[in-house]
Amino acid sequence: MPRVSIIIPAYNVASYIGETLASVFAQTFTNYEVIVINDGSPDTEELERALEPYFNRISYLKQENLGAGAARNVGLRAAKGEFIAFLDADDLWLPNYLEEQMRFIREHDCDLVCADALMFGETPNAGRTYMEWLMETAPSAGIVTFLDLLSAERSLITSGVVARRELILEVGLFDEALRNAQDFDLWLRLARHGARLMYHKKVLLQYRCHANSLTGDAVNSLARELNVLNKIEEAYNFTPAERAEVSRVIRSRRAFLEFELGKLLIAQGDITRARAAFAKACDAGRNWKRQLALWLSRFAPGPLHALCLRRLQKATAK
Secondary structure, eight states: OOSEEEEEEESSOTTTHHHHHHHHHTOSOOOEEEEEEEESOTTHHHHHHHHGGGTTTSEEEEEOSOOHHHHHHHHHHHOOSSEEEEOOTTOEEOTTHHHHHHHHHHHHTOSEEEEEEEEEESSTTTTSBHHHHHTTTSOOSSBOOHHHHHHSGGGOOGGGEEEEHHHHHHHTSOOTTOSSOHHHHHHHHHHHHTOOEEEEEEEEEEEEEOGGGGTHHHHHHHHHHHHHHHHHHHHOOOOHHHHHHHHHHHHHHHHHHHHHHHHHHHHHTOHHHHHHHHHHHHTTOHHHHHHHHHHHHHHSOHHHHHHHHHHHHHHHOO
């Protein structure tokens, strides 16, 4: 039986997946299986051509296009390993990735570990590490708690996660009803369930960024992350003290997400939706109003700045 099951969803990644699999088969830790799930990809012919050299070394599964979360669930149900290692089909592991991750789990007796990643590709953050990008908000040592995750949503990178399969099955796999942020939701449920989540601060992988993730996709992603916060408030059973703290953290997090959403919408020229997002952020308190005024003065075009500020003042007037 393999110790680790590597789960790789594939959708429009024919040009990348060969390099990704080469990084897997270069691992110094070798007790693993590889499961690739074709998520109804429109480039299936090219994908299967790229996979051809590896077909005798992987399990290849196919489904209709249901999204990455559903594809990962297919892989989880087929997996035989005690541990699951998630990997996106365009990211790359360093040769010692699995060896270092498994050693960390053994030495720290944790249930989930997330390694650091070097960002590359079409991003102004190329050459920076994922945790460096997040260091102001992401905890960097010890157990990562439910509230840690809640207050810093982008704190775990899926391609850097190795976790115990049994615990993932216990909390119910990825929520396929969510169109986005399914991984964030799963990490929250694991932490709430009592799993020991930790960071491994070594850079053990390369995380590929794409230009389209900086514009329209990012707007949709932020909007869907707000839906995850709504799910948390409605679906979790908290004590009164926990609920008060969770509500405070969610209020702050929601304000941040609305603020970021507003900035992206400004960049797209969608003033009406940007105004609504900024107004919601400002409802969280004066600090967000000050941040918005500062951001508009620095980055928004003059006429756009004035128009948005006038409309915002009306929207937030009490």
